[in-house]
Amino acid sequence: MITRLGSWIGKHLMLTLGILVLIYMYVPNMIVALMSFNDSSQSRNLYTFQAFTWDNWLNPCEPQGMCEALQVSISIGLLSTIVATTIGTLAAFALVRHRFEGRSTMNLMLFLPMATPEIVMGSSLLALFVAAGFGGQLGFWTILIAHIMFNISFVVVTVRSRLAGLDSNLEKAASDLYANEWQTFWRVTFPLVFPGILAAALLAFSLSFDDFIITNLNSGTTVTFPMFVWGAAQRAIPMQVNVIGTLMFIIALAIVIAGEVMSRRRAKGKAAAF
Amino acid sequence: MASLQRVFGKNSAYWLIGPAAVWLAIFFLFPMLSLLTTSLSDPAGSPIYGYDLTWRLQNYFEAISDYWPYMVRSLIYAGIATLLCLVLGYVLAYAIAFKAGRWKNVMLVLVIAPFFTSFLVRTLSWKLILADNGWLVESLQWLHILGEDGRLLATPFAVVMGLTYNFLPFMILPLYTSLEKIDPRLNEAAADLYSSPWQRFTKVIWPLSIPGVVGGTLLTFIPASGDYINSDLLGNPNTQMVGNKIQTLFTDASDYPHAAALSVILMVLIVGMVLFYVRRAGTEDLL
Amino acid sequence: MSLADGVRGDLKLTGLHKRYPNGFVAVQSLDLVIPQGSFFALLGPSGCGKTTTLRMVAGLEDVTKGSIHIGEQDITTAKPYKRPVNTVFQNYALFPHLTIAENVAFGPKRRGVKDPKGSVKEILALTELTEQANKKPAQLSGGQQQRVALARALINRPDVLLLDEPLGALDLKLRRAMQIELKRIQEEVGLTFVHVTHDQEEAMTMADTVAVMNEGRIEQLGAPYELYTNPHTTFVANFLGRTNLIKGTVLGREGSGADEVVKVDMHGTVASIKASRVHTDAKEGWVGIRPEKVLIQPEGQAIDAPGAALSGAVVVDVSYIGVSTDYVLRMPWGQEITCFEQNTGRRGGLIPVGTKVDVSWRPEFAFLLDSAQDAEAGIVEED
Numbered sequence: 016m017i018t019r020l021g022s023w024i025g026k027h028l029m030l031t032l033g034i035l036v037l038i039y040m041y042v043p044n045m046i047v048a049l050m051s052f053n054d055s056s057q058s059r060n061l062y063t064f065q066a067f068t069w070d071n072w073l074n075p076c077e078p079q080g081m082c083e084a085l086q087v088s089i090s091i092g093l094l095s096t097i098v099a100t101t102i103g104t105l106a107a108f109a110l111v112r113h114r115f116e117g118r119s120t121m122n123l124m125l126f127l128p129m130a131t132p133e134i135v136m137g138s139s140l141l142a143l144f145v146a147a148g149f150g151g152q153l154g155f156w157t158i159l160i161a162h163i164m165f166n167i168s169f170v171v172v173t174v175r176s177r178l179a180g181l182d183s184n185l186e187k188a189a190s191d192l193y194a195n196e197w198q199t200f201w202r203v204t205f206p207l208v209f210p211g212i213l214a215a216a217l218l219a220f221s222l223s224f225d226d227f228i229i230t231n232l233n234s235g236t237t238v239t240f241p242m243f244v245w246g247a248a249q250r251a252i253p254m255q256v257n258v259i260g261t262l263m264f265i266i267a268l269a270i271v272i273a274g275e276v277m278s279r280r281r282a283k284g285k286a287a288a289f
Numbered sequence: 290m291a292s293l294q295r296v297f298g299k300n301s302a303y304w305l306i307g308p309a310a311v312w313l314a315i316f317f318l319f320p321m322l323s324l325l326t327t328s329l330s331d332p333a334g335s336p337i338y339g340y341d342l343t344w345r346l347q348n349y350f351e352a353i354s355d356y357w358p359y360m361v362r363s364l365i366y367a368g369i370a371t372l373l374c375l376v377l378g379y380v381l382a383y384a385i386a387f388k389a390g391r392w393k394n395v396m397l398v399l400v401i402a403p404f405f406t407s408f409l410v411r412t413l414s415w416k417l418i419l420a421d422n423g424w425l426v427e428s429l430q431w432l433h434i435l436g437e438d439g440r441l442l443a444t445p446f447a448v449v450m451g452l453t454y455n456f457l458p459f460m461i462l463p464l465y466t467s468l469e470k471i472d473p474r475l476n477e478a479a480a481d482l483y484s485s486p487w488q489r490f491t492k493v494i495w496p497l498s499i500p501g502v503v504g505g506t507l508l509t510f511i512p513a514s515g516d517y518i519n520s521d522l523l524g525n526p527n528t529q530m531v532g533n534k535i536q537t538l539f540t541d542a543s544d545y546p547h548a549a550a551l552s553v554i555l556m557v558l559i560v561g562m563v564l565f566y567v568r569r570a571g572t573e574d575l576l
Numbered sequence: 577m578s579l580a581d582g583v584r585g586d587l588k589l590t591g592l593h594k595r596y597p598n599g600f601v602a603v604q605s606l607d608l609v610i611p612q613g614s615f616f617a618l619l620g621p622s623g624c625g626k627t628t629t630l631r632m633v634a635g636l637e638d639v640t641k642g643s644i645h646i647g648e649q650d651i652t653t654a655k656p657y658k659r660p661v662n663t664v665f666q667n668y669a670l671f672p673h674l675t676i677a678e679n680v681a682f683g684p685k686r687r688g689v690k691d692p693k694g695s696v697k698e699i700l701a702l703t704e705l706t707e708q709a710n711k712k713p714a715q716l717s718g719g720q721q722q723r724v725a726l727a728r729a730l731i732n733r734p735d736v737l738l739l740d741e742p743l744g745a746l747d748l749k750l751r752r753a754m755q756i757e758l759k760r761i762q763e764e765v766g767l768t769f770v771h772v773t774h775d776q777e778e779a780m781t782m783a784d785t786v787a788v789m790n791e792g793r794i795e796q797l798g799a800p801y802e803l804y805t806n807p808h809t810t811f812v813a814n815f816l817g818r819t820n821l822i823k824g825t826v827l828g829r830e831g832s833g834a835d836e837v838v839k840v841d842m843h844g845t846v847a848s849i850k851a852s853r854v855h856t857d858a859k860e861g862w863v864g865i866r867p868e869k870v871l872i873q874p875e876g877q878a879i880d881a882p883g884a885a886l887s888g889a890v891v892v893d894v895s896y897i898g899v900s901t902d903y904v905l906r907m908p909w910g911q912e913i914t915c916f917e918q919n920t921g922r923r924g925g926l927i928p929v930g931t932k933v934d935v936s937w938r939p940e941f942a943f944l945l946d947s948a949q950d951a952e953a954g955i956v957e958e959d
Contacts, residue, residue: 027388029380029383029384029387029388030384030388030389032380032381032384033380033381033383033384033385033388033389033396034384036377036378036380036381036457037381037396037399037400039377039454040399040400040403040454040457040458041399041403042414042418043403043406043411043412043414043415043418043454044403044406044411046414046417046418047406047410047411047414050414050417101308102308102309102312103309105304105305105306105308105309106305106306106308106309106310108305109301109302109303109305109306110306112302113301113302113305115302115303115306121306121309121310124310124313124314124317124318125309125313127317128313128317129508129511130507130511130559130560130563131511131556131559132511132512132514132515132516132532132555132556132559133512133515133516134515134516134517134531134532134535134536134552134555135324135515135535135552135553135555135556136317136320138324138535138539138548138549138552139317139320139321139323139324139549139552140316140320141539141545142320142323142324142326142327142545142549143316143319143320143323143324145327145339145545146323146326146327146339146340148339150339160316161316163312163316164312164313164316164317167309167312167313168313171309182667182669184665184666184667184669185669185671185672187636187656187663187665187669188663188665188669188670188671189671189682190635190636190655190656190657191634191635191636191656191657191661191662191663191729192657192662192682192683192686192728192729192732193657193658193683193686193687193732194657194682194686195655195657195686198686202682203671206673207671207672207673221404221405224407225404225407225408225409227408227409227518228515228516228517228518228532228536231536231540232536232539232540240407241407241408241409244407244409244410244413245409248409248413248522252413256410256413257410259407259410260406260407260410260411261406263405263406263407264402264403264405264406266405267402267405268398268402268405271398271402
């Protein structure tokens with residue numbers, strides 16, 4: 016009786032503790048959402064909730080330079096995602112499907128960026144740009160180069176694990192069933208690896224969008240959204256920053272949910288159409 | 290895959306790996322060399338006109354004697370934050386892997402979702418939660434856990450808490466991946482073989498989750514030791530970490546050689562610790 | 577894709593040889609003709625080269641030496657997707673992202689069939705999968721997945737259908753049901769089936785012809801009845817069912833033509849073995865007799881077999897199985913032999929342990945094997 020009670024508590028204790036950790040992770044998001052409705056016009060103290068207002072949501076681009084910074088972040092995020100996902104996916108195929116000379120060196124080179132503190136990576140790139148005489152031309156392109164660089168490793172790791180889990184018999188089955196190399200790739204391999212590629216792309220975008228340390232060292236006078244926030248935090252942070260933060264969170268969740276709903280509906284729709 | 294080989298020819302592997310290899314060589318490995326030469330250059334130069342490589346080893350001695358307290362503080366803060374992440378992350382990863390049932394995927398998405406709000410914005414909100422006149426400080430004072438004029442913001446506690454908060458997802462995901470692979474029946478088998486719940490954890494679950502523990506602690510410790518955001522936003526001048534110093538030396542002081550020397554020291558320390566740790570844990574294949 | 581509709585004919589393997597880069601020789605110069613329309617089984621323990629042979633025919637493994645023909649057509653080096661050959665994979669290899677109908681339609685679509693719906697419907701009906709057409713593989717049971725794998729291959733009407741341990745993942749009961757099912761389908765479509773298995777019962781139930789493989793070679797090839805009753809090597813004798821092997825010395829030959837027999841002395845008792853069942857020229861040999869052919873009677877009672885009986889055996893173990901009883905007997909020279917006796921009711925009980933018995937058999941059931949061969953070769957643990 017006592018052991019049964021014990022195991023019952025044990026079961027739900029872990030779940031309860033886990034949910035508590037999850038709540039801890041969400042406290043800041045809740046504060047951010049709350050503060051996006053804060054009317055900060057009346058007070059100098061920007062770290063307490065003063066009064067409710069819709070104004071921040073109605074005029075998100077009011078703070079000077081914020082939406083421009085957001086635009087820069089989104090363009091760099093998209094571009095670096097596209098390039099890093101392409102390069103990284105190709106590399107993942109090479110690493111999983113081929114035994115070639117230099118393979119272990121390549122594995123090490125992909126691991127190193129993940130094991131290097133951002134401040135070291137950022138400063139080394141800066142040292143290179145300066146040594147190469149680009150010290151005066153830091154900006155959009157140098158940020159983009161840096162973001163692609165640190166994203167490649169994460170893409171490779173994500174796609175590689177998906178690819179390694181793929182049953183190679185499926186490709187053999189396809190070629191047994193009259194699919195040539197390209198057909199096998201596009202009809203079987205790619206659709207099965209695609210979720211991994213998509214996950215890698217999402218990860219790459221969020222890493223790029225959120226990066227501050229490397230970006231800050233290599234940005235010159237270009238301002239990304241995290242840099243805008245950093246700069247504003249030194250003075251008085253506009254409440255619209257919280258609007259953008261909450262908005263990004265909602266959009267991302269919506270994309271994830273929509274993706275899930277769509278893949279379920281597609282499965283059903285196909286079933287009905289046949 | 291033989292079929293891809295037919296499409297790309299015999300050297301297809303090099304065509305596939307080439308772009309990534311070239312990019313990383315130019316923008317990761319080469320900069321590391323550049324950092325190394327900068328760290329040995331004469332500080333009497335400028336970022337615009339460059340520095341002369343004079344093999345000035347003294348940069349390293351100066352960097353160590355001037356900044357060793359920051360280095361030590363970084364490693365201590367990052368170490369404590371990593372341990373806290375391990376405890377919190379293990380609880381949540383375990384709950385998701387074994388107890389969440391059909392809510393598994395929902396909870397996993399919830400672990401990643403906070404990422405989408407910029408981490409700077411989230412870290413700033415801790416400033417509000419820990420503020421001197423905030424409800425948290427006031428309730429702790431009322432409970433006499435904190436003294437009358439005790440505070441949370443601008444203390445080492447706030448910095449370590451911020452690091453823990455920021456890097457927790459990096460701990461949870463590898464832990465979850467290795468916990469999820471464990472067959473729950475192993476737990477039942479251990480119970481059948483006279484193990485108490487605690488023994489089942491220490492003798493079965495924990496040893497099998499070691500790859501996740503190693504992966505997670507690395508992914509937490511490495512970025513935490515180089516971080517300066519949390520110390521800057523939530524700490525005070527006495528909680529500055531080595532990242533703060535490197536950053537100011539690069540941007541404000543424009544003293545690239547000393548900044549580079551400090552970066553190289555940090556990198557060497559971390560690589561050394563990682564190798565030692567991975568050897569001890571017997572998980573070399575992670576590399 | 578004209579090849580796939582090419583002229584039908586026998587599958588012919590000539591000097592087929594497979595050597596892996598690490599030096600391991602999986603298949604040793606194999607010569608084999610599999611007649612068109614037959615159900616052929618490659619039987620052997622794991623690592624005997626049967627799967628490698630199959631994969632070379634499918635084109636999934638390169639051929640080191642030798643050739644593969646279907647009819648007149650040489651397919652030794654043809655790419656897998658240009659061979660009129662399809663495979664039912666061991667773990668089915670169903671495409672997880674496609675429905676059952678899409679899985680089945682995969683082959684026809686690649687071959688340019690515009691609208692394969694009709695034939696898909698037909699093949700799904702044949703394999704009793706109509707209800708499952710729009711489900712994904714993960715939603716199906718093991719037996720259903722197995723049938724999808726079969727349907728996906730069959731719809732292409734290949735010249736040769738290769739089955740790689742197709743029933744290995746199913747439980748015993750389902751396996752028996754699917755054996756009958758497969759046999760029915762093969763008879764219905766009339767294609768050449770080449771079936772790889774390590775399960776001798778499965779091979780014997782389904783195939784017209786069985787080739788027993790061991791260490792990259794074919795030990796013996798023939799109809800199941802022929803293989804079982806007249807094995808040529810100790811490996812075949814042991815791998816297909818069970819066998820008692822008793823050491824004997826050849827005394828000489830008697831008679832001629834179909835009646836020619838070889839006289840063998842086994843520890844003092846002389847047995848006659850038909851010349852067609854003698855597979856050694858040496859002075860010594862293994863006299864083989866299947867346990868169910870062994871007849872026993874308590875000492876002194878008459879045995880329903882001509883010729884001399886071995887006397888002085890003692891029953892050391894009795895296992896009552898229901899339909900039959902297994903006796904383990906210790907012979908006077910120390911060897912233990914097994915006897916399976918049908919429980920026809922004639923004996924009216926069991927012979928108790930410790931009873932002294934006489935042992936005999938009808939001479940036409942015995943066979944003589946090379947004494948240089950290992951008496952334990954091919955013995956498998958029951959799974």
